Amino acid sequence: MVRVLARGKDIRPDGAQCDKCTLQDYPCVGGCGPAQADIVICGEAPGPTEAARGVPFVGRAGKLLDTVLKEVGIDRDECYLTNACLCAPEPIRPPKPKELKACLPRLWREVLAHRPKVVIALGNTALKALAGKHGISNWHGALLSPDLPEAVDTTIVPAYHPAAVLRSPRLYQDLKTDLEKALLVLQGKLEPPKESSSDVKTVVIDNVEDARELIDRLWQLYHGQEVALDVETSSTGELLCIGLSWKPGTAVVVTKNALQNNYIRDKLDVALGRLTIVGHNLKYDLQVLWRHGIPSPCTGADTMLEHYLLNNLPGTHGLKQLAKDYLNMPEYDAELKPYHKTGFENCPPETLYRYNAKDASYTLQLHRLFQERLSENDHRVLETLLYPASDVLARMESLGVLVDIPLLRNMDIEYATAVDDLLHQLHQHAGHEFNPNSHKQLLEVLYKELELPIPGRLSSDKDALEELKGYHPIVDVLLEYRTKKKLHSTYVKALLEAADINGRVHTTFNLHGTVTGRLSSSNPVNLQNIPKDSDIRKIFIATPGYTLVEGDLSQAEVRGLAYYSQDENLIQAIRAGGDMHIRTACLMFKVKPEEVTKEMRQKAKHLTFGVIYQMSAPSLAAELGISVSEAEDLIEEYFKAFPQAQEWIEETKRKVLEVGKVSTPFGRTRNFGFIGNDNRNEVLRQAVNAPIQSLASDVTLTALIKAGRCLVGNPNTRLLLTVHDSILLETKEDPVEVARWLQGIMSAPVLDGSVPFDAEVKIGPSWGELKTIEEYLSAKAA
Known part of the structure; x- marks a missing residue:
């Protein structure tokens, strides 16, 4: 049954202090839903569509909410829907604190009347009204107890507002995950954390006798049993302790003191070698173990990589974040924060051991949870690609690559001198000193003082400067200055700082850093972006x-396009060998290989990658320095040469709009979640490019x-x-x-x-x- 509490500005909702509110003359949209509801969904305030129809959540945001609720398995008709503020501000804006305060008694009374088991607070305004918290990005997915005037057995689950997802589609997965958590609370499978809920029973192994007993216990575990492992290190990389957990809620911590015994270390290595090691970012832990005489363990499972397959958005895979999102564990590293800068070796041992135990225990719990959620295909990707690659990359990271230190030092001086000289030239051309790294100062010099023509937009980026070439010599000097400065700071100085005492640089390869599955590199230096054509x-x-x-x-990538499309002409050109771009030019311009000019080959190359990256005709025209109509003709000629490639591209676009994802023959899946008007074109572009890059x-x-x-x-x-x-x-x-x-x-x-x-x-x-x-x-x- 649907019940509308109020409609129209003449109706005063029960409990609302409308005389204290500046919105009393605006349309008022009451909540709706069954008289008794296990779930109350609270938003911010009605929008124009809601005001016109007198029902909450019926506009674009409401339709998106319907989609997510259905996907999660929550029936909207069984939920009661309302807003923190019932009146619709015009123009649309968040309610002001005074307006929200006036509606708060009404909101409390409304929620209590339905006695819900779960209240879903959508967005910052609802979060503030119901829980007194600020910052939905920090609190979404948490399980909170309501700050209501009378005791009620309900749990508040903050989540992003669907309107925020419309603006930032990448938040779709977060909204879905948070609503899934609300459903688990409703089903009694998840509870708000109690003060002691994050406690982990910790056994500290600090001497040889206890270590012998631990090793005997490890040997009693069956061969291949899963044991979660986590290490803690000092600021210099020294191993401080190892946390082990094979039973949820319990962990064993082996201290540095026990590990200093060679016999214990060797026996522990053998024991761990027969077990299945589970870790979070295990590649790091393994390298620490290898450096300290424990070489046998290898990747058995990695919760960071498991979560990457569940949600491949970057920046969402940290252990603390996952413990909060999936295990409902509060911030458990608060005691350690003062020592992140000074080093964990300065932390009280008992505090460090408790933290180490929780890392290991939560890793085991996350692994068991993710195992249930991962598909058969996900398991195949982990076992055939990610885990084997993790072990190989760990060895590469551990070894590092040698750099020429004397050459680096000479280059440091040469580049610093060159940058200073170019800076002096810039000042001479401008007639005074200025900071070329300041966007504001640079625009002032280029367009006001030197009166250079504005290339379509007031900008100092590379594309704009390329258009200004020939108008003034300062432009060429500025481009060279930027190039030299970047090479100097990003590579020369960074490599000097990153090199160890043996002159080797160790990077970190990230298997989870991109949505396409491509490796990325970081910490301390990104070696994926070293320029090809430079010293x-x-x-x-x-x-x-x-x-x-x-x-x-x-x-x-060209071969990837050929594989997916099975374009006969493209495959034939690849199989013929030689320069692929010349062969493409032959088909496009209907000439013999010896007749292909440098310009033809360049156009063929740009066009091929333009097709793969779904470049528009205007973008291709700008890239090649030709008219848009000429670019359109080139694209048309390309697809005439490779018609099956065009068919595959169009079919891929059609299918992604239908199912919201693309897959690769290696088992990778790129989920796009919500696809709306704002991100539709970008999704279509990525749907073509992602599987090619991934392959x-x-x-x-x-x-x-x-x-x-x-x-x-x-x-x-x-x-x-x-x-x-x-x-x-x-x-x-x-x-x-x-x-x-x-x-x-x-x-x-x-x-x-x-x-x-x-x-x-x-x-x-x-x-x-x-x-x-x-x-x-x-x-x-x-």
């Missing part, structure tokens, strides 16, 4: 006695796993880096043989073999001085 790559050198070998997949990445990752398995225990050939579609290693063996071996692994048939993925290999003393096998042999013979 920066010469900084990376082979260890003395070794030679660098690199394998690079040739035009992997290219996973072909490379598969080759990396194969190479890593072959090289386990081989100190003479060692993997160093993987950047996009390439693999870099160093070897003491015959580099030509190793290069051909790597080429064979990277060019091995993948999937159904319909499209070959070929790799080019190069050899050299530094990353910036690599030569083909033929060039290398010729130089060696000379």
